[in-house]
Amino acid sequence: MAVEKLIVDHIDTWTTALQTRSTAGRGSSGKIDLYGIKKLRELILELAVRGKLVPQDPNDEPASVLLERIAAEKAELMKQGKIKKQKPLPEISEEEKPFELPVGWEWTRLINLGTWALGSGFPNVVQGNSDKEILMCKVSDMNLEGNEKFIVSTINTISKDLADEYKIKTSEPGTIIFPKIGGAIATNKRRILVQETAIDNNCLGIKPCNAISGEWFYLILSALDMSKYQSGTSIPAINQSVIGSIPIALPSLKMQEKILSYVITLMSLCDQLELHSLTSLDAHQQLVETLLTTLTDSQNADELAENWSRISEHFDTLFTTEASIDALKQTILQLAVMGKLVPQDPNDEPASELL
Template identity: 60%
Template sequence: MTVEKLIVENIDIWTTALQTRSTAGRGSSGKIDLYGIKKLRELILELAVRGKLVPQDPNDEPASVLLERIAAEKAELVKQGKIKKQKPLPEISDAEKPFELPVGWGWVQISEIGHDWGQKTPDEDFTYIDVGSINKEYGIIEEPSILSAKDAPSRARKIVQKGTVIYSTVRPYLLNIAIIESVFSPKPIASTAFAIIHPYSEINANFIYYYLRSPVFINYVESCQTGVAYPAINDKQFFSGMIAVPPSSEQIRITKKIKELMFLCDQLEQHSLTSLDAHQQLVETLLTTLTDSQNADELAENWARISEHFDTLFTTETSIDALKQTILQLAVMGKLVPQDPNDEPASELLKRITQEKAQLVKDGKMKKQKPLPPISDEEKPSELPIGWEWCRLGECINLISGQHLRPDEYEEECHGEMLPYITGPAEFGLISPTYSKFTNEKRAIAAKSDILITCKGAGLGKLNVADTNIAISRQLMAINVISMNSEYLKIVLDSMYGYFQSKGVGIAIPGISREDVMGPLIMLPPFEEQKRIMEKLYKLNFLIEDIKFRIKSAQQTQLHLADALTDAAIK
């Protein structure tokens, strides 16, 4: 079967095998990874370097003859003083060869198919090529810098020329690989972060480029790289890697075919991304009609329109997450459940909250709050459902600001009745906080069931719930809920994530103030309606999680199919 036929006959697998990449911040809706097309690209390169992408031509001069001419070319360059003479390399044993090669191919070490140009310290203006200069999608040098000798970084040492292939040996998984296709003026010098390989005259630079990006070479690099945060290989390891060399004519046919098939992958990728974007825009547009509904009849009509196409609209984790957020928005807008005229109005609930806060102040259990500014009619963005009230968030809560402890005020292990001490969202678990520090200090304590909100750093606005009494640092505030359904208030806060993010002040460590938490307006429903809203949300969340599980299962099946198809094609 030709590769073109393999692609066409399995187009559904390549285009429907999707994966959601996790991202920092709230929620789990990351970008979509086109896993099937990614596997197809890998397969093309794998087949290419194994000699299975294009048919062999028995009339081609075998690689062994090519390698003999390379040896003669190398000897001449040594004689001219352009390169250094290498020590003889040991013969590659059969056990070292990763797979069997087609007739006419040969195994050699990478050091045998090219050379470097040495190093120099810049003594005049030069074109500096570092990792940031590479457009790794196209494998070209895109944004080199022109520097003077006095501004040369200490890493600017390696000489390169037009036709040189450069390979970043630092974090090699990023595949910062390129061919220098232009003559730069002033003369170029590359960073020592690159391994330099200038192909001998009958080795195709594009073939080397694709080989270095292939799963075969990636697996080799992963087997010998060192380091965790910044894995790397050294030049010796790079040049000791093996490469399967085809006849010269076949190198050209292979690179031509790779480019054709990668262009086809580009088209598939663009079509898939366009379809996914259009799908998500349609989902968001239809969901917006729900939150924009002016009355119950219009809401029912808009929901009926969505329900009619539910199975085609909600097919990705991203669309399901959008549905979940819309349902939360409807809940806090009073559009999720009908109002009951028999409910005690929220105005009475506010009175009880005020009385309870006064009692807590009197009992010394909370500090007296500064009066919050009155709510003007201009601040109220919309009409309220029957029985609801506008209020400031600070009217419903007791807000506790965290305090950092000095290192001598906490310990890594718990002794006796010490309190857990949490320093920020990085220590939060999926359900409840986890702890790594403990203290006897009791300056800023969140009580069990208090809502914790991140008020500083990258996780600004993220929420969690304390599962025990806990000391909190300045990165957190604790929201003690008064006379309200605490789970309902948590979904209100969850719906305000965008607001908290927008209020962050500072670049390196953005933060929000107490006023940012106390001041915003919220729509307060009657207490009984709060309970009905949560009951409805529990049921809907159960259905949503079930749909999400089925989507994940279907996606997993597609991923396995893409993997199986790739393995079968290679074998």
């Protein structure tokens, strides 16, 4: 396929574009963000939501039929009292449509594809338990190990009785949640609930309709940059009505599954590129540090000059990352403190006289 060729033909571009992270991680590559691969993942998602990844099948059921099933599903939920009647949203204008749809696809607004899952306040009195049946998810819980995609654990849990007593709302498995307040919006985290979970007021969620693929809906939300829709300056926030009104290109259920399958294949390729790049970065940094140690271990000026000559021959290869340049700076400072940068003159006044 064309995208696979794009990845392979430009592998050096994807794997060598680096960016420093704001927070440290493990190992010398922990502070490095593989910017090229990150942008490649974004490109894959962008192509996926536009219907550019896989060929369209004219025999597929049109998305208009899927929209009818979604409407019927929501009508039944309203009849059962599980959701409130949704205020009709305006038709999507031509100005709102960011691209031309593939044949058989339909434009719809985001919230037409699901129902809102709202957060609750978590009083201190209900926090502190880790062995109850309902998870209590805060934005910080999205960062826990194992919660990279699915929320499988949280710091706090709550019993059903206590949740009812304090009127804490819970959300169903399959609900996709994300931060809605503060700087966390820009992290664009998306997480899927796997069991009944209460989310706090800093989170917002959408439960996709059963008529569509939950994984495809997760892909759609992952492709959205929520920070583009935030308001406020001191404390940014996203508004439900704004997010719910975002135009979404809807393919048939069969096409959703095809797109997902191909995205998984391409993301797996990105994972392999990322692993290879991080391993190479760690090995590169270890080599740099080993060679720089020969400078500080030099016994005299001649040995230092010889060791530096050996390193300088490969300067453009060795000092290509921020970490390697920082290591070089620190080595120079250490050599200065050790008095190894310039030859020592035995005729100089001894430091004892200066004291």
